[in-house]
Amino acid sequence: MRLSSKHLTLLILLAIVALAPLAFPSNFYYRIGALAFVNGLAVTGLVILIGFAGQVSLGHAGFAGIGAYTCALAPIYLGLHPALAMLLGTVISAGIAWLIGGPILRLKGYYLGVATLGFGILVSMVLANEVPITGGADGREVPELGLRAALKFIGIDLSNAQFWYAFTALFLLGGAWVASNLHDSAAGRALRALHDSEIAAGTVGVDVARYKLSAFVLSAVYASLSGSLLALMNKFITPDVAGFLHSVELVTMTVLGGAGSVPGAIAGATLLTLLPQALTALQAYEHMILGLIMMLVMIFMRDGLVPTLSRALRGRG
Amino acid sequence: MTELLQYLVSGTTVGAAYALVALGFTIIYNASDVVNFAQGEFVMLGGMVTFFAWQAGVPLPLAALLAIVAAAVIGVLLNKLAIERAGAAPVVSLIIITIGASIFLRGGAQLVFDKQLHRFPGFSGDEPMNVGGVTILPQGLWVVAVAVMVFVLLYVFFTRTLTGKAILATANNRVAAKLVGINTDYMMSLSFALSAAIGALAGILMTPISLTSYDLGVPFALKGFAAAMLGGMGVPVGALVGGLLLGLIEALTAGLVSSTYKDAVAFIVILVVLFWMPQGLFGRKSMERV
Secondary structure (H helix, E strand, C coil): CCCCHHHHHHHHHHHHHHHHHHHCCCCHHHHHHHHHHHHHHHHHHHHHHHHHCCCCCCCHHHHHHHHHHHHHHHHHHCCCCHHHHHHHHHHHHHHHHHHHHHHHCCCCHHHHHHHHHHHHHHHHHHHHHCHHHHCHHHCEECCCCCHHHHHHHCCCCCCHHHHHHHHHHHHHHHHHHHHHHHHHCHHHHHHHHHHHCHHHHHHCCCCHHHHHHHHHHHHHHHHHHHHHHHHHHHCEECHHHHCHHHHHHHHHHHHHHCCCCHHHHHHHHHHHHHHHHHCHHHHHHHHHHHHHHHHHHHHHCCCCHHHHHHHHHHHHC | CHHHHHHHHHHHHHHHHHHHHHHHHHHHHHHHCCCCCCHHHHHHHHHHHHHHHHHCCCCHHHHHHHHHHHHHHHHHHHHHHHHHHHCCCCHHHHHHHHHHHHHHHHHHHHHHCCCCCECCCCECECCCEEECCEEECHHHHHHHHHHHHHHHHHHHHHHHCHHHHHHHHHHHCHHHHHHCCCCHHHHHHHHHHHHHHHHHHHHHHHHHHHCECCCCHHHHHHHHHHHHHHHCCCCHHHHHHHHHHHHHHHHHHHHHHCCCCCCHHHHHHHHHHHHHCCCCCCCCCCCCCC
């Protein structure tokens, strides 16, 4: 049986996720892995928006913030189970994305970037300023998901870090599977067509506005889930999750690995999550290095790390 | 009534600073079609370099000059090392490059300088004047006067001098400009230097009023951008009027509605302008070529 490249990619991803722990010297690495998966999930959503549909967003951390704070607040104010709060967060994010996406996505290029940026900053501003509800800049505690205890009850005993490693990996694999399927579907082809030229796509019958909006809503759902997972994993959340820097980091991860490909973007997310851990000695330089990476990759490897490297390898072999 | 006048005075002051930042955006946008997200970092550099030079014993006017030159040099480097090399990169890449530059400069400033808030004295002292119950800072008058002066000088530069016209020609059609013997690379660098210098000037003027720190670049960039869009992207008069309007709206919001959300005003302005009048107040309607 011949495997399609889509299945091969997912299998390789699964193998990496399953085998990586064999090389982990300590529990701490499970946590780094889980962080990479959480970022990877949001970035996979951005691959759909930026890579497939060609629409930039500098405000997706806003949706991560909505997902995160719904997990923190809904259990307290609505008495929801955290898992249901996560679901509610995605519904709210999708609803808001649908509402603002209509007008925002008529914009292009810089204007779209700035409009999404404005949205993200408005969200983080509300989170930071509505102190009585959100706890303001000091952050807010998030209730325990409780799934680990349930697993323990049926005999699967995982450490906290191990559980979150596995749990976030499931979401990432699921997200990557959906995105890869989308890439090869009629909808995915429509998105990629409007990426190349909206007018050409419209001429051959693609409903440009509807497809752009779907991509925007879907990527908002990814970001929201990523925010929820982060909140539940850390059991604590601050408005930084919705901040401008987080939005920029997400976009950088997306284009660093290669915005057009799901595995590339996940590689980008992993690299940029590992970087601060690897460079703890250079912590003071963290922002300079992040800025430098953003500029260098965009100037010298415009398609991103993974597509550029794989092309170089193929060219030699 | 006096309260309202007070808001108008402070709004005009801040608005003049926004207008300067917006003018910086306009110059680079006109020359290269690039929206420079690092524009706010020039504002930060203006204030920070001046403060640290002044603290080291350099007289204030000289320190300010030093800061303007430093910002201009960094602006040229940004063009030479990043924007020029990126060539005809898609908009997403250019956004990421300039945001990268902004994060890089902010990280650098945090390292070279520090994370504290700083201020140096106003150019004509810090004694507030009382005009009919309204308090006016002498530095506020400086900000407005310099903004108007910069605008007039730019107008003369772009309409009366050969170099200014050459920049406009480069902006209009780079190939045609090259064909008539204009050194377009030089004109691009000149635009970046000019834009950075104006940004730094805004930072220097505002420091005695609103202090400076390593991280004020992003808010200034966003407000300058909002002002430029309100007036109409790429139109100098628009930058001036847009900046003043944004400053006034912000001051009135802070005074009459909520000071917590005064920073949200710029974004709401951006969104409103984008949806209902995408070409801004003075912009021409643009057509898309297929």
